[in-house]
Amino acid sequence: MKIELKARIFEYFKHFLKDKFQLWVSIYLISFFAIFVWNLLFLNSSAFKMLSSAIFNTFVISLFAVLVSLLLGIFFAFATEANFRFNSVIRFLVKFILDSINSIPQILLLLSSYVFLIIFFYNNELAQMLWLVFSLSIIYANDFFIEISNRIQYFKKNEFYNASLVLGISERKIIIKDILISNSKNHLLNRIILVFSSMIFLFSSVDFIISVGLSTNLSLAELPKTLGNILASLDSKQDILAISMLIKNPLYLSEILTTHLEGITAASILILTLISSYKISNSLIQKMKLY
Amino acid sequence: MIRFPEIKYHFIILLLFSLIFFGIFQIIPSNKTINQDYQKISILFKKLNLDINSYEDRIIFQESRADFFNRTNISDELPAEIETIYSQNLEIQKNELYSNLENDELVSTIIFALMRFIFLFTILSILIFYLSKTLALQKILFLTEKHYFSLENITWQIEKFRQFPTSSKVKRNAQLFFKLLLKIITLVVLFSPVYVIGYSINLKGEQISIVMAVLLGLISNGLLITSTNSFYQFLQSESKKGYVKTAKLKNLKNMFENDENLNWKKLFALKKVFPNNTLNQIYINADLHFTTNFKNFSRLIITSLVIIELTLNIQSGFFYLMLKSVLFGNYKILAIVIYLTFLVVKLSDIVIEFISIRKNMKYEN
Known part of the structure; x- marks a missing residue:
């Protein structure tokens, strides 16, 4: 009986581990939860509160920015791919704007957007967050635009597109319902995962630079706490520096995991998100045979 | 006379953006x-x-x-x-x-920093282009299920492990553990933002030479692993296409078969050729896709270089100059740096486009 149960559990795990998408989503969520519980136990309450709000702000800003850039991507793709008056002019304008944005590395655009943030949104946290969502959405809209345009162009070559038009179905309905919702949701999900992780990385890096680089400015707005500015603090720097002690003394790990938690947690959340999204995206591509 | 419409398009964008930029530049107040x-x-x-x-x-x-x-x-x-x-x-x-930010000295400072940045960008791009292809080929050819230890094929490993006699189980267990640990450490390092790596080894701006900056660019920010993965996916999708199946039916050597021509020397060669093997055509087609898509990676490489300079405080850097000017409230320099970076990106786009067209023409003929 015991052996049979053991075999059944083994079979279940074997089946579970075979689905890489399922596996990596589970790894991400479990690790995230484990880090949270560990910090709850060992990190002092004020640092825990600050870290939690930093993670919350980073994820919420990125999540909203992903959704807005998805909508912008759909809008721009529709403007260039659908047939209406002045289509060629609009197509060139949209392509010019997006190509120009795409030709400036994202980090420089976000750094410039922070300059505006510091000048215009002094000490207004909600306005700062909204500005960041807006900036990130504009910067990443091109990623969604390319993905959606490619999907529309692919389906335009199929007979069903012209057949639907002949049947009197509106082009908007074909693009939104038949192409995007029915036939491209996995492609869009994959793009959302990639853009989300890329956004978190970029946003944290720029926040890190701003927190240290512009700290001499008296009028520097009090920026919302994020993973980037947590990592830029002196405490976090010392926490991460403690990792080098492991080479001399591997037993120092216990010390790192209990007393150097702030910086280690911020860095691990960031790295965990990047690794997991890369793995989740890869497994989704394989599972759904996306490309 | 520009013959190719793709390259012509880049020049049009370049011209229009320059016109708009010079308009905006006049509006920015002189500090x-x-x-x-x-x-x-x-x-x-x-x-x-x-x-x-x-x-x-x-x-x-x-x-x-x-x-x-x-x-x-x-x-x-x-x-x-x-x-x-x-x-x-x-x-x-x-x-x-x-x-240190005026007149002739400013111009020479910007030019020197720009040259340094272009040099770093070129070296890093070439290395990533070469290493991505080499590592992806190595992964698809030599890392079979037996060698490729990962969480995904852990069940395969466990089943194998069960078949071992009890005496060798401890040794095998230790081997599995170290392989997993090594893989996790490698993944963590490759995906770590450069400032986390820099902090952990107490790296200071003045210690970072050009070689060190290139090395950091390679091992951090997830750059090399994502570009390798991109080429690996192109190889995989090509290997599933109909022409590969046809070639197999015609008894051409398949890339997974024992072929004495497939060796490490061939793999690490700058010009990779695999004669009388399906891999040759798979590689050529994947390389064409990868070269065209490398434009996206050039932007990521610049992003990575910006992060390295600004977070590790490389004071002679092009982008550090930009940050310093923002700190001084001199936004004209910020605009100049953005414009010059735009020019570098567009120039790299044109070069990549040109290489892609050349490759396409070579294989089409």
Whole structure:
């Protein structure tokens, strides 16, 4: 009986581990939860509160920015791919704007957007967050635009597109319902995962630079706490520096995991998100045979 | 006369963007008035015996900023003593601020920093282009299920493990554990932002040479692993296409078969050729897709270089100059840096497009 149960559990795990998408989503969520519980136990309450709000702000800003850039991507793709008056002019304008944005590395655009943030949104946290969502959405809209345009162009070559038009179905309905919702949701999900992780990385890096680089400015707005500015603090720097002690003394790990938690947690959340999204995206591509 | 429409398109974008940029550039106010906040803060730095140009000191200041302001009420009104120092040092501060950011010296500083950036960008791009293809080929050819240890095929490993006699189980267990540990460490390093790696080994800006910057660019920020994965996916999708199946039916050697021509020397060669093997055509087609898509990676490489310079405080860097100018409130330099970076990106786009067209023409003929 015991052996049979053991075999059944083994079979279940074997089946579970075979689905890489399922596996990596589970790894991400479990690790995230484990880090949270560990910090709850060992990190002092004020640092825990600050870290939690930093993670919350980073994820919420990125999540909203992903959704807005998805909508912008759909809008721009529709403007260039659908047939209406002045289509060629609009197509060139949209392509010019997006190509120009795409030709400036994202980090420089976000750094410039922070300059505006510091000048215009002094000490207004909600306005700062909204500005960041807006900036990130504009910067990443091109990623969604390319993905959606490619999907529309692919389906335009199929007979069903012209057949639907002949049947009197509106082009908007074909693009939104038949192409995007029915036939491209996995492609869009994959793009959302990639853009989300890329956004978190970029946003944290720029926040890190701003927190240290512009700290001499008296009028520097009090920026919302994020993973980037947590990592830029002196405490976090010392926490991460403690990792080098492991080479001399591997037993120092216990010390790192209990007393150097702030910086280690911020860095691990960031790295965990990047690794997991890369793995989740890869497994989704394989599972759904996306490309 | 430009023959290719793709390259022509890049030139049109370049021209239009330049026109718009020069329009915007005229609007940006010329910063001849010193940033008031910067003056105040410079004085505070001096009073605190801190160096305003030191990265470490800026962090220390950031940390103690709130406490200091509360103590002195500096945010409302400057204390008389500091106010006096402020007025006395106004001219000195002005000279200090602009001594290295004016006229000819500024132009030569920008040109030198730009050349350094272009050199770094070119070296890093070539290395990533070569290594991505080499590592992806190595993964698809030599890392079979037996060698490729990962969480995904752990069940396969466990089943194998069960078949071993009890005496060798401990040894095997230890092997599995170390392989998994090594893989996790490699993944963590490759995906770590460069500032986390820099912090963990206490790396300082002045210690970072060009070679070190290139190395950091390769091993951090997830750059190499994502580009390798991109080429690997192109190889995989090509290997599933109909022409590969047809070639197999015609008894051409398949890439997974034992072929004496497939060796490490061939794999690491700059020009990779695999004669009489299906892999040759798979590689050529995947390479064409990868070259066209490399434009996206060139932007990521620049992003990575910006992060390396600004977070590890490389003071001679092109983008560090930009950050410094933002700090001084000199937004014209920020605009110039953005425009020059745009030119570098567009130039790299044109080069990549040209290489893709050349490759396409070579294989189409």
